[in-house]
Amino acid sequence: xxxxxxxxxxxxxxxxxxxxxxxxxxxxxxxxxxxxxxxxxxxxxxxxxxxxxxxxxxxxxxxxxxxxxxxxxxxxxxxxxxxxxxxxxxxxxxxxxxxxxxxxxxxxxxxxxxxxxxxxxxxxxxxxxxxxxxxxxxxxxxxxxxxxxxxxxxxxxxxxxxxxxxxxxxxxxxxxxxxxxxxxxxxxxxxxxxxxxxxxxxxxxxxxxxxxxxxxxxxxxxxxxxxxxxxxxxxxxxxxxxxxxxxxxxxxxxxxxxxxxxxxxxxxxxxxxxxxxxxxxxxxxxxxxxxxxxxxxxxxxxxxxxxxxxxxxxxxxxxxxxxxxxxxxxxxxxxxxxxxxxxxxxxxxxxxxxxxxxxxxxxxxxxxxxxxxxxxxxxxxxxxxxxxxxxxxxxxxxxxxxxxxxxxxxxxxxxxxxxxxxxxxxxxxxxxxxxxxxxxxxxxxxxxxxxxxxxxxxxxxxxxxxxxxxxxxxxxxxxxxxxxxxxxxxxxxxxxxxxxxxxxxxxxxxxxxxxxxxxxxxxxxxxxx
Amino acid sequence: xxxxxxxxxxxxxxxxxxxxxxxxxxxxxxxxxxxxxxxxxxxxxxxxxxxxxxxxxxxxxxxxxxxxxxxxxxxxxxxxxxxxxxxxxxxxxxxxxxxxxxxxxxxxxxxxxxxxxxxxxxxxxxxxxxxxxxxxxxxxxxxxxxxxxxxxxxxxxxxxxxxxxxxxxxxxxxxxxxxxxxxxxxxxxxxxxxxxxxxxxxxxxxxxxxxxxxxxxxxxxxxxxxxxxxxxxxxxxxxxxxxxxxx
Numbered sequence: 001x002x003x004x005x006x007x008x009x010x011x012x013x014x015x016x017x018x019x020x021x022x023x024x025x026x027x028x029x030x031x032x033x034x035x036x037x038x039x040x041x042x043x044x045x046x047x048x049x050x051x052x053x054x055x056x057x058x059x060x061x062x063x064x065x066x067x068x069x070x071x072x073x074x075x076x077x078x079x080x081x082x083x084x085x086x087x088x089x090x091x092x093x094x095x096x097x098x099x100x101x102x103x104x105x106x107x108x109x110x111x112x113x114x115x116x117x118x119x120x121x122x123x124x125x126x127x128x129x130x131x132x133x134x135x136x137x138x139x140x141x142x143x144x145x146x147x148x149x150x151x152x153x154x155x156x157x158x159x160x161x162x163x164x165x166x167x168x169x170x171x172x173x174x175x176x177x178x179x180x181x182x183x184x185x186x187x188x189x190x191x192x193x194x195x196x197x198x199x200x201x202x203x204x205x206x207x208x209x210x211x212x213x214x215x216x217x218x219x220x221x222x223x224x225x226x227x228x229x230x231x232x233x234x235x236x237x238x239x240x241x242x243x244x245x246x247x248x249x250x251x252x253x254x255x256x257x258x259x260x261x262x263x264x265x266x267x268x269x270x271x272x273x274x275x276x277x278x279x280x281x282x283x284x285x286x287x288x289x290x291x292x293x294x295x296x297x298x299x300x301x302x303x304x305x306x307x308x309x310x311x312x313x314x315x316x317x318x319x320x321x322x323x324x325x326x327x328x329x330x331x332x333x334x335x336x337x338x339x340x341x342x343x344x345x346x347x348x349x350x351x352x353x354x355x356x357x358x359x360x361x362x363x364x365x366x367x368x369x370x371x372x373x374x375x376x377x378x379x380x381x382x383x384x385x386x387x388x389x390x391x392x393x394x395x396x397x398x399x400x401x402x403x404x405x406x407x408x409x410x411x412x413x414x415x416x417x418x419x420x421x422x423x424x425x426x427x428x429x430x431x432x433x434x435x436x437x438x439x440x441x442x443x444x445x446x447x448x449x450x451x452x453x454x455x456x457x458x459x460x461x462x463x464x465x466x467x468x469x470x471x472x473x474x475x476x477x478x479x480x481x482x483x484x485x486x487x488x489x490x491x492x493x494x495x496x497x498x499x500x501x502x503x504x505x506x507x508x509x510x511x512x513x514x515x516x517x518x519x520x521x522x523x524x525x526x527x528x529x
Numbered sequence: 530x531x532x533x534x535x536x537x538x539x540x541x542x543x544x545x546x547x548x549x550x551x552x553x554x555x556x557x558x559x560x561x562x563x564x565x566x567x568x569x570x571x572x573x574x575x576x577x578x579x580x581x582x583x584x585x586x587x588x589x590x591x592x593x594x595x596x597x598x599x600x601x602x603x604x605x606x607x608x609x610x611x612x613x614x615x616x617x618x619x620x621x622x623x624x625x626x627x628x629x630x631x632x633x634x635x636x637x638x639x640x641x642x643x644x645x646x647x648x649x650x651x652x653x654x655x656x657x658x659x660x661x662x663x664x665x666x667x668x669x670x671x672x673x674x675x676x677x678x679x680x681x682x683x684x685x686x687x688x689x690x691x692x693x694x695x696x697x698x699x700x701x702x703x704x705x706x707x708x709x710x711x712x713x714x715x716x717x718x719x720x721x722x723x724x725x726x727x728x729x730x731x732x733x734x735x736x737x738x739x740x741x742x743x744x745x746x747x748x749x750x751x752x753x754x755x756x757x758x759x760x761x762x763x764x765x766x767x768x769x770x771x772x773x774x775x776x
Binding site (some may be wrong): 043060061064112132134136137140141144145168212228231232233234235268270271273274276281300301305308309312313316317319320323324326327330331333334335336337338339340348351353355356359360362367368369371372374375376387399440441443444445446448449450451452496527528 | 539543545553562568571572575576579580582583586590593594598601603607608609610612613615620623624627628631632634635636638639641642643645646649650663668698699700702706709711712713715716717718720733734735736737738739740741742743744745746748772
């Protein structure tokens with residue numbers, strides 16, 4: 001990072017008033033990692049609480065606030081901003097050969113809105129009566145709750161505005177600011193994936209905004225959208241909420257897949273297998289189908305039987321485009337020349353985690369099986385595998401992959417690999433045993449399980465795994481700090497990638513290139529002997 | 530030019546065929562009382578099948594990945610991959626064939642899931658109906674004749690039980706792990722589930738929809754009793770109720 005020759009004041013001014021897409025991206029990263037750290041701490045506290053029957057370290061009210069914060073911050077504060085804030089902002093102009101995003105000032109606005117959201121979310125621990133409504137905030141509980149539901153609504157609204165601004169900005173950037181000769185047919189997979197994600201954000205974020213606004217209006221202004229005694233309907237909220245929040249899963253998944261595609265191609269020195277099918281069938285298919293499956297979150301909610309069956313079919317069909325993407329990732333390994341650096345290890349780890357997480361989605365998609373495992377720890381284990389952990393592996397792998405470029409320093413390979421191994425073991429102990437705890441009937445969002453004391457040993461194992469997982473992430477953090485303070489200077493292209501972002505200087509200066517590159521004869525995946 | 534549409538047309542035909550096979554699976558649950566479907570058995574059967582299915586797929590993909598990772602590791606510095614150049618036919622083949630395989634599996638499992646769904650959601654006509662009102666944080670059961678009980682649902686064994694439910698405050702979910710079933714109860718709507726206690730015994734009830742502070746303590750039980758014992762229990766409760774009303 002740039003030095004502070006003119007003193008701390010100038011350094012801060014340079015960063016706070018920055019409109020450079022790379023600095024905006026890095027500030028997004030810092031905010032989202034802060035959210036990850038606090039929400040991760042909550043996860044550890046939750047696991048300690050569940051490690052024995054009966055109250056262990058706290059009372060139900062505090063526990064429910066932890067659960068609320070863990071869910072809301074991990075999704076809205078960590079994964080979405082890290083992927084659509086950091087990676088998209090920092091990477092897309094570099095990958096398409098642009099000097100910056102289309103609207104740099106709008107970009108800065110979206111960044112600082114996001115930071116306001118992070119601060120508002122962290123105030124949860126300061127205000128009296130913090131929200132205890134879970135990240136889903138279902139009414140009537142979110143309206144009856146003594147907690148400050150308004151905090152939730154405003155955090156979501158602010159983060160939502162940040163997302164919309166970011167979406168408009170980067171879609172415009174991808175469409176209009178590609179370098180000469182950078183045709184659609186040779187964009188990086190990450191660019192395609194992020195384009196899909198931003199389209200979903202633009203369509204669906206306003207619906208979440210509507211839903212959370214309606215809750216606060218019901219609670220504080222006396223409207224009755226969700227009050228059946230006045231003609232409202234409690235199921236309306238769940239439909240609105242999941243109409244956004246299911247696509248939100250794909251807003252996370254798509255950039256995650258994009259990062260994995262790019263890491264795998266670079267370290268296997270190989271072309272993307274069946275690029276066109278992966279783009280149009282895989283990414284396009286996911287974008288199209290993701291908005292038509294939300295009722296699978298409502299299989300046990302008393303929706304009409306026929307729509308639960310229809311959505312079962314559309315949910316199962318999601319496996320088709322996702323399967324095409326997986327096929328393409330694995331196919332990229334075929335006849336490659338694979339080098340196992342830390343980012344590649346995370347990508348390989350991702351493939352296995354994603355397989356387990358994705359395939360356990362099939363019993364959940366079948367509504368008759370879901371009637372049993374719905375809202376149990378089975379689904380908790382499933383979405384942690386497929387979204388939380390697989391997504392985080394892609395984010396951490398991506399940070400390692402681009403680390404030399406955005407910090408200008410190399411990291412310590414041994415520390416990086418050690419962090420991966422410990423995390424990977426911890427993840428599997430934690431979440432694989434959680435499948436069994438869930439299948440034994442443990443409902444989610446439970447403070448205690450006095451009625452099922454036989455599950456205590458299972459919960460102990462999950463908590464044990466969670467501690468290994470935490471140690472793994474701490475090693476990763478140490479390796480990053482070590483690199484920042486003691487890392488060797490990085491060359492321009494340490495991985496020998498052919499992608500455009502590696503042709504800039506390290507770290508890239510303002511404007512990215514001395515001259516905008518001519519991409520007529522360029523191919524980001526032009527490997528081959 | 531026409532040829533382009535062949536995959537599309539065959540895909541459509543596939544759906545139509547799949548649809549007709551679904552239609553036939555929808556018949557045949559006009560049930561006599563002696564022929565009550567056992568959803569728990571159905572669940573176990575389908576669960577086993579799905580587990581085998583996903584294990585086979587998962588192990589297959591994992592083995593292929595491991596094989597590639599070992600075979601195609603970099604053997605000398607600066608080595609590059611030898612990408613395959615797919616012909617036009619191969620591009621379509623690698624799209625259409627996996628799509629059909631994935632879809633076939635989806636539709637196969639979906640069809641079975643659907644028929645089990647029908648048995649889960651079609652209460653037999655001979656069902657004994659109990660009403661449930663949930664509230665923060667207890668379950669109130671009302672039996673035909675007005676007898677009420679809290680957190681204990683007494684049922685006659687050997688009879689399918691239909692629970693119709695609503696809620697007086699927030700959303701709860703009646704979860705009966707032993708019968709592999711749950712359904713939300715909420716204010717303003719009436720929902721239902723049914724289960725079939727074949728033998729006498731006790732079963733756990735617990736809440737599966739987050740409902741605030743005491744969510745995890747909202748447990749109760751089902752007590753399946755022999756029919757005559759259940760009848761006499763209900764009669765005595767009814768008598769007590771009448772005495773109370775008369776007083």
